[in-house]
Amino acid sequence: MDGLVTTEWLADSPQILVLDATYSSTVPGSSPRDPRAEFETEHIAGACFLDLDSLIDETSPLPSTMPTIAKIAERLRSLGVDTETQIVVYDNSPHHTACRAWWILRLAGVDVALLDGGMAKWKAEGRPLESGPHNARRGEFEPRAPKAHARSLEEMKTTKEQIADARSATRFTGEEKDPRAEVAAGHIPGSRNIPYPLFFNPDRSWKPLAQIRAVFEDNNIDLARPLVTTCGSGITAAILAFGAHLLGNEAALYDGSWSEWGSRPDTAKALGPA
Structure with a gap:
C-alpha cells in the first residue's frame, strides 16, 4: 500500500480499515470542536474514530506528547486492528492532523497510509457517508519494529x-x-x-x-x-x-x-x- 492513497482507490478497497484522525484540542488558534461528535454526525462509511486527542501521554506537561507504544497498541486493538491489518487515516481538519496519526501509528510499526484530500475531498465527490458510532470487534494487534522515530x-x-x-x-x-x-x-x-x-x-x-x-x-x-x-x-x-x-x-x-x-x-x- 502506498503512503498516499486516492479516494478512488479507497472506495474500491473494502478490506481496508479506515480511521478518522481529526484532532482539535491543542492546536493554537483553533476554534473549539468536538471531533467525536462530528464523527458521529458524519464520517466516511465504515470508518472508526481514532480519538487522536486522547492518544497522548497524559502525564506529560507538554501538549499532545506522543503516547507509549503500549497505549498505541491497546487503542488499535480496541478498534479491531490485527497485526497485519492495513489502515488508512483521514481527517476533517485544516491542520491535516491525519499526518500526526500516521506518524504515531508508525511508532508501533503499523502499515498505514493517508487518504489524499481527506474528508473534504471524499464529500465533494459524493462518496458514501455514515452517521452514529462505529463499534468494532477487539483485534489482536502486536507492535512491530518502529517505522517512525x-x-x-x-x-x-x-x-x-x-x-x-x-x-x-x-x-x-x-x-x-x-x-x-x-x-x-x-x-x-x-x-x-x-x-x-x-x-x-x-x-x-x-x-x-x-x-x-x-x-x-x-x-x-x-x-x-x-x-x-x-x-x-x-x-x-x-x-x-x-x-x-x-x-x-x-x-x-x-x-x-x-x-x-x-x-x-x-x-x-x-x-x-x-
Missing part, C-alpha cells in the same frame, strides 16, 4: 541533522508571539522554515511529488541528508515528515517541538529569517 530535547541540543520547522513565517521569525504565554518567540538556531500549507492544493490534496520536492529544495533542505521536523507542539511537524517520506526521506520528529524548546531557559533561541 522521535527526537528528544537532549538529542536536539546536539543533533547534526537538518531541522525543518512547519510553523508560519511570522511565528518562526518571532514577529508573532507564541500563543503560549510561557513560550518565547523565535526558532531553533540553524533550522529552516517550511510552513506546512505549501504542500497542499486548494482542495486540501497533496501537490505532485515534483512540487513537494521543490518546496523542500527551495527552503534549502537536502532530502539526501538526515532530517528532523518540528513545529509548535509536534502536530504539523508530522506533515513535513510525511512529505519527506513520500520522497524517500524517513525524517525524525521532535515531539516536544517549540512548546518545549521555547519554554526552556537553557536553550538558544533565534529570531528573524533562517
